Amino acid sequence: MKAVVLRGDWEPKPEFRLGPKDIDQKQTYLGSKVWRNPCLGIEEVNIPEPGPGEVLIEVKACGICGSDVHMAQPDADGYIWYPGLTGFPAVLGHEFAGIVKKAGPGAVNKRTNKPFSGGEYVCAEEMLWCARCQPCADGYPNHCEHLDELGFNVDGAFARYIVVPDRVVWSLESLKKLYPGNDLFLAGSLVEPTSVAYNAVVQRAGGIKPGDNVVICGGGPVGLAACAILKSMGAARVILSEPEAGRAAIGRALGADFVVNPLTENFVERVLELTDGYGAKLYLEATGLPTIVYPLIEQCIWDGRTLNSTIVVVARADAKMPVTGEVLQVRRAQIVGAQGHSGEGTFPRVIEAMASGMNMLPMITKKITLDQVPEHIISLRTDRSECKITCLMD
The missing domain is CATH 3.90.180.10 (Medium-chain alcohol dehydrogenases, catalytic domain)
Incomplete structure (x- = not known):
């Protein structure tokens, strides 16, 4: 064959x-x-x-x-x-x-x-x-x-x-x-790429409560799947950061309430504007560009009013993240890593979510x-x- x-x-x-x-x-x-x-x-x-x-x-x-x-x-x-x-x-x-x-x-x-x-x-x-x-x-x-x-x-x-x-x-x-x-x-x-997103935002990041704000950095398949999952969990505002127009449109179709183009807009200012100065409970790094994206996420957490934010890193990259410990300490924030999709009922839950209408x-x-x-x-x-x-x- x-x-x-x-x-x-x-x-x-x-x-x-x-x-x-x-x-x-x-x-x-x-x-x-x-x-x-x-x-x-x-x-x-x-x-x-x-x-x-x-x-x-x-x-x-x-x-x-x-x-x-x-x-x-x-x-x-x-x-x-x-x-x-x-x-x-x-x-x-x-x-x-x-x-x-x-x-x-x-x-x-x-x-x-x-x-x-x-x-x-x-x-x-x-x-x-x-x-x-x-x-x-x-x-x-x-x-x-x-x-x-x-x-x-x-x-x-x-x-x-x-x-x-x-x-x-x-x-x-x-x-x-x-x-x-x-x-x-x-x-x-x-199911597999959607399960990667599910593992990242639900199993590793701990999910959200209805009414929380979330920011998804990167409109690849995993980031887009995260939009659908988090909106179905009751996120108040799903904000997708993605410069490519076609992927941005798909993000909106899957549940993103707002799209930020980080190449033409000030990411931090826009996120804080859309959330009335609060920022987000959950940030997903799905770009594979941690040296560029992580400092922006960190600034949102520092300037925002939300405590206990979680940054979940799902994209693979050799580059090291430039982490400021003071931000994590003062804002009670945390970084978690997510790998793969297996365990804890991820696959069957994603399949049943699709069967019940998550297209x-x-x-x-x-x-x-x-x-x-x-x-x-x-x-x-x-x-x-x-x-x-x-x-x-x-």
């Missing part, structure tokens, strides 16, 4: 040292310090077979993620942008939905609590947590000590078929009543074929006019 495969050269930077979970020449948790000269293309690969506790899924839709773009994007020295877990060669793609075609021995469907049978409409978590290590036992699978990730260090979903463990597979049957035809698979492919489909601005995926991964390095580009297999 055809698949989108990323290859790279293992050329560690001088300061890099193999960590306890790295595998020499194969895998690292510090991708941008090791992998050089990324090469992206369509290749023929074998159709996988499900083993014990595994499920074979026919992929129907798979979205391009910013991490796909950054794994395939070289910097000035040829090193990939993506700083996290990577192991090449690998089939890319992790935001997907499809149909169960075959199940290995012992694979159990959580919806029915019975063995999987063919025909179930499903999506899957991207993080393949082991369920045996201490973080998994403590309920933090996003921080699994033996983590694998679909499309990062194991083969992903930009292919006709993918095999995944049953523990990360979730039914989409409840979406059938609202999403006809391919819309169901398109919606299902958005995320406006995020998808373009549909493409599998053969078109590589060129669009490359174009997204500079083109922000598209939001979510999704591959439909049919």
Whole structure:
């Protein structure tokens, strides 16, 4: 079968040292310090077979993620942008939905609590947590000590078929009543990025109370999903900071009450104006530009009247945040980090929110074929006019 495969050269930077979970020449948790000269293309690969506790899924839709773009994007020295877990060669793609075609021995469907049978409409978590290590036992699978990730260090979903463990597979049957035809698979492919946002603003930041103000910095898929989630939780004002007009419009469609263009407006003054001088209870940093964005958030907290604000950092970046401890101390504010989407019922809650009317489909601005995926991964390095580009297999 055809698949989108990323290859790279293992050329560690001088300061890099193999960590306890790295595998020499194969895998690292510090991708941008090791992998050089990324090469992206369509290749023929074998159709996988499900083993014990595994499920074979026919992929129907798979979205391009910013991490796909950054794994395939070289910097000035040829090193990939993506700083996290990577192991090449690998089939890319992790935001997907499809149909169960075959199940290995012992694979159990959580919806029915019975063995999987063919025909179930499903999506899957991207993080393949082991369920045996201490973080998994403590309920933090996003921080699994033996983590694998679909499309990062194991083969992903930009292919006709993918095999995944049953523990990360979730039914989409409840979406059938609202999403006809391919819309169901398109919606299902958005469960993963929406779950990243849910984990960030609900699980890690602690959510909000109805009537709170929130500020979302960055109108990528995660930031846009956060707009929908926080508005559905009763936010009084959802303020999205995003310069690109198309993404700003999607943000409004998904729940943003106001949009600030940080390139043409004074971000701090505008946020305080829109909130009557109070600022926000929750700030989401979803831009990956912490040296630029964080000082602005910090100024809003310092100049505003809201105590106990939470800044949640979800975007991945090598750059260090310029934090002023005095602001956190005096304003009783806190910074939390958010990684991934697994655990604490995130996936099923997002699916049920979609089934009850939280429509995320406006995020998808373009549909493409599998053969078109590589060129669009490359174009997204500079083109922000598209939001979510999704591959439909049919």
